[in-house]
Amino acid sequence: MESVKGWVAADYAAEPMASVQHSLRVAYVVFSFCAAFFLSGIKAVVVGPVAAAVMIVGNVGVILVLFPAHVWWAIYSLIKTDRINAGLKLAVLLALPVLFGLWLGLGILGSALVGLGYGFFTPWISTFEAFRQESEAKKFVHGIVDGTWGTIKGSCTVVRDFADICFHSYPVYLKELREGSQNREPHSIRLLDVPSCIVVALLGLVVDIPLYTVIALVKSPYMLFKGWQRLLHDLISREGPFLETVCVPIAGLAILFWPLVVVGSVLLAIVSSIFVGLYGAVIVFQERSFQRGVSYVVAMVAEFDEYTNDWLYLREGTVLPKPSYRKRKPSNSTEFSVRTNASGGKGADHPPGPSEAPAMLVPNLAPARSVREAIQEVKMVQIWENMMKSCEQRGRDLLNQNVIMAAGLAEWLRGAKEGGHHETVSLGLPSYSLLCTVLQSIRAGSGGLVLGSFEVNQHNRPQDRLLDWFFHPVLVLKEQIQALRMTEEEVRFLEKLTVFAGNVAGGWENGAGMMVVPQDPVRLAQIQAISRRLVGIVRSLSKFPTYRRRYRHVVKLLIAYSVERESSGRSSASGRSASYFEITQLDV
Template identity: 60%
Template sequence: MPTSLEDWLKTLYVVFTFCTVLCFGALKSLMIGPIAALILILGNLGVILGLFPAHVAWTVYTLLKTNRFDAPLKVAILLGLPALFGIWLALSIAGSVLVGVGYGFFTPWISSFEAFRQGDESNNFYHCIVDGTWGTIKGSCTVVRDFADLCIHSYPIYLKELRENPTSNELQPLRFIHVPACIIVGLMGLIVEIPLYTAIAIVKSPYMLFKGWQRLLHDLISREGPFLETACIPIAGLTILMWPLVVIGSILMAIFTSFFIGLYGSIIVYQERSFQRGVAFVIAMVAEFDEYTNDWLYLREGSILPKPRYRKKKPSNSSEPSVGRNQSLHDRFGSIFPEAPAMLVPSLTSSRSVREAIKEVKMVQIWESTMKLCEVSGKELLNANTIAHTDLSDWLKAKHANDATIIDVGLPCFSFLHTLLNSIEAGSNGLMLFDGTEVNHLNRPQDRLLDWFFHPVMVLKEQIRVIKLEEGEIRYLEKMLLFGNDKERAKCWENGSLIPQDALRAAQIEGISRRMIGISRSVSKLPTYRRRFRQVVKDLITHSIGKEGSTKSVACSVAKQGSTRSLNSSAAKESSTRSMSARSIASIEIV
């Protein structure tokens, strides 16, 4: 509590600032929100409905052509496709509306509060009015573009990989008798999981609401967590006001995840070859969700709901260890559901200070550094005539990613390799970005999407460090990553590569190459990747045109100098000829 006049003045200033920014933010939301929301909603709806026939055709064609599924499993999936596509339409349209309204109305509001975290206090009110206006509209267009990239490029690439992959020995054939069981359990999962997940989330939402308010008010009074910095108090106050919306969002998230949990029961039937175990999974997941939310909200441990066993044997753990209360759920879902669906409870745990949060490397910083390294590597390869202007143009014109693999796969893998090599050379425990920032287990972004890639990349880096590649082997790996199966282009590139004579050594390098290509292909399917990489390719094309222009100008100047010299030499020859002829005539006259 304030004890002096100075403290009271600071408190009054913070309250006045908060109320002023709140009013300005609300006014901007009412003016900008409808425009941004309509752009995002109508754009996403156009993409969803416009590509829906193509998505159906691509999916059915892939299902018929792939060798990874046997005939009974194909029949089961075909029978379930109408329901799956119906769920896709319902969830995607509803999600577009919610995201459009939330982004359009709350982004200008939050931008008004974020303006007071700028360093220059004299321009805070100016940024409070300006920030979040045109940027929100541009952001909504960017969201539509990234969503279109996912639907137009990422999904077809995934389907193509599914068609081209050979038959896996790990997949067991499905008997026709299990087809009705898969369909029944899938429908049963939807009927059971959706209402029960919704009921559990709604029943526990009041406790989440008051528990969150209690935590935030405690941090406000004790000046901890987000309230530690005076400049961040306004936005932290907005968090208190908007906490009911966070609770509502957690309920919607629970409903959204219940669709996929319910459908996963069909996969349990396929894996376990048992209708009873599929039903047991449907029942057990309700108890798992209840237990998970109890842990997050610090209620009593366990659940009173039944939790039957639905696995014959416990599956092996994933490569990334999971600790604490999420261990059992992580074991069950594996790579498909890395974390069990739960209500969002971000502030019920102990809060970190703003200074600690600022030390984190942001995801956007990783993206920018990665793309910058791709651009620098591309310019070096262009200057060395390793890649050409036509390679870049072919990638922009290519309808599918595999039509221009040198740029689409080779260039990112080439720059990715040098990131790993630079990290190893620097002795880093993580990754050294292009700008010199180190990303390790302590300061990496707390993003679930990044978790799927960070640990495999660290394993790959350790494998490269252990085998201690020589200089010639590194050049050989560069050639394999950049050109892939294009043997003619690889032979033309004389980079000092050395093919290992040891068969084991060559197999290790080829294995590293395959894993790096697989990681790069997976990253290329993520949102925002294609938009950012497209800008890199455009910048490289500009650099290539400038390089060709400078080469032509140098060639023209050399040609001009050569023509001038030739003219001078011809004139000299002509004058000498004339003098010789005059001398000969004179000598004849004398004679």
Template identity: 60%
Template structure:
């Protein structure tokens, strides 16, 4: 039994503190940990109840809005999609007549799959988004600072925002169907076929059709069987990994604020497993049809059949690696490529690289959505990453800043901006492509002049290979943008050449428009330098055109143009005059603006 310190001691207070620490500090810490754990469990149960209640109330409304909206867009535009596709295939010069005939034969199957999978996907997304978004929003609310904020946000978050979000999803999907897909078809029609022309002999068409059908008959059932057989392993391995992180306090359980969400992941892990099975089934359809492409590429029916057999073995081997089962596969794996591609020696799986032992399939990984079972990174390990939302905000903020400069220079007027908005962006490339390309050029020049090794954002954050988001979509653009930045740095343009590049980008390569804006020839006298600058301009505009096809970008970009229109009207309208009268003022000053000479200032650093 602990003895009390003597009261006659000269340092009685110090002795009492030392005695208290030795005898009661450890028990108090245990009690504190117990109370902390009880608080986390209470928060989890409360969030689970509130989230479930909101999901039952809000989920059906948001889900029905998304499902009905998307299916309405799909069915309503289906005749137009068929007509646009057939017309584009007939008009394009990129493929020969035999390949056009093969595509036209395959169109009924492709459009049938589009109808079935898009409607099924809309129902699945509608149910998942409508019911789980309120739940997740409730758990996110408990990461606020004060208890009052936690309670208020747990009730409010995920209600009206979920309903608005479902409408936004429908709008973005409609933008893709109405705007992006016709743009892809327009590029197909306008392609000359000079750089890469695809052709096939008419005798090879039956072999492609047979192998494509064989892929559907063989690969879809086998992929489904493998996914279902291995799903119990995925369920148990996932729970094992999450529970290990829970007990050891690693990964998502390292931060106390993230524990409720991580607990929700444990409860919903069976749904992730079901989603993996569905993704495997859906992906197997396209992987089976890819056998027809292998026949075309290899000019061999035999190699197409070998592909149909080999991809099943690759899928089995891939899932074995993910689930830490036996290495390799017992299924036959015939060779279906004459020459192994140079980039197929390694198969990137998550953060690790697994040596490939056979031929690579049509995709980087044979198409089963298997959630990562590797040890999770903690919140602190990813805190230095530049988030996708930061890059997305930069893509919107930079055109707005540069657009206001162009409005001040009388290059962008309210008539041009309002006409672009009224015509759904089908006119004035200076607004749709030129402005965003011009903003991207300024960002690259700013990064070059600052000596940055990556891309320097307007908020001072430097985006490099080390801190960029690990996102496949960003990978498609980050490396080309870095190459373009290096090309701009290497050629070391003068101020006149940079000014010419800015105008060339702004007017999307339309040299006559540049001459109309400013008298005199702006083209550099050196033919080589002129060709280099125009090549950079084409790449910039091409990248912007690719980004503009993303539906979310289109919606956000229209908001930017509306902001610029309000800014232009406010600038053109004198003080005290209502903005409604600005159109008459614009008409009276139109002739003066059209004849003025404008100088675009190079990118400042």
């Protein structure tokens, strides 16, 4: 009996203690949020103007300096290409002033908005991210340091990547337009359709821009309060981003900044309406009908209203007219469609089709995933880092075998294209690294790709549009290699063919000999097709943002490794290579 009384007394004593602990935990979270909010505000005021000025001046300078070159490259490529006929060339030439005007206006405006947003909000986010550190000392140090110099350095990195896209990726696209017409039927348009395209494009601008703006502005208050309702519900029920205590300050920052997200969504909807309206000219070209082009202009307003209703959980459908503008599904093109995620809108019951309209870029208002679930997803930066580390390791192997030389790497770094090693360094090395990754994944029995210490598959891959263009083709290529069941000699021949970008005359004794070619012509064609696809995938990857900067860093590391190897062979001094790699780690 006495023991029962003791248990009851202990229970009553434990309840106040648990209540006190809960109150202390809440008070700690509130105090931490206020301290981080005050500190991040100071850092944003001090660092924000500098980072924003660097990004705005840098990006706008790149746009203005390269603008004459962009105009000349575009006109020259349009005249030289044989992928389109004279009528379509005339239509594009007439549209170029509008397109370049949009490029200048939206480029400068976008640079200003992105620069201000990045410069002022990165210190806030970095300060609140410091609360994820385990120890209090680390939280204090990272809360002060994070978001200061790193923000300024990040703005410089953005300017560099933007310059690479404008100066390197854009000419590559135009070169493919001029030279990539083999075995392709040229696109053509009748001269009679050119005026129709112009009229429909102008009509699309006049109709879609005002109506998109009105719809976005009318629904923005509902988006504001609906988003706050969703976030507050997660806060009270401790779901989604509020599940973990360390993430509550960051989620609280999301509640405060939600109005800015709504404003950004409205601006993006207005900007997207410009391209939606201009796309009416493409509909006229595809359908050979002025009437269907006008129907497209009208239908896109109804589509936009319908999809924003779905995303904001308003009534289904739309009261606006939605005429049909397709008499057939285009075989070589898809509709210009902008969506935030595959599960938005009507979900699995209404998969996105080729005739869907661009919709307002609004975040998903459905219940968010927990932090534990989000951590399981492989991040894009991890994929980039492991790809570059693989390139570095394969490059070292090729340097040890004297397949590539430090002189060839230095020539590529200086931009020389006359040397015989240019294709090997620019395309052969990353293609060979990708091939080795695919072969390693096949040997490991992986359902995806094995990148270093982790596996990327359909379940944990990042939900990124850029990755979609890369991940699925590689998986298809992996299945094709598996289906071929190549012998060891054929694998060596494929490796050699890939390293030298299709030229098997290169001097690499990798087990395939100097000129060992499969005797079966069908087998040879299959292996050559795989090699071309590998090189083509890497050629497409080389146009992505951050790729050139990261790959140039890998080449510099390989040059340093070659110098260290030669010096260690003469003086047996091998202690500097590791320290150099530690100092020059890849930027995240």
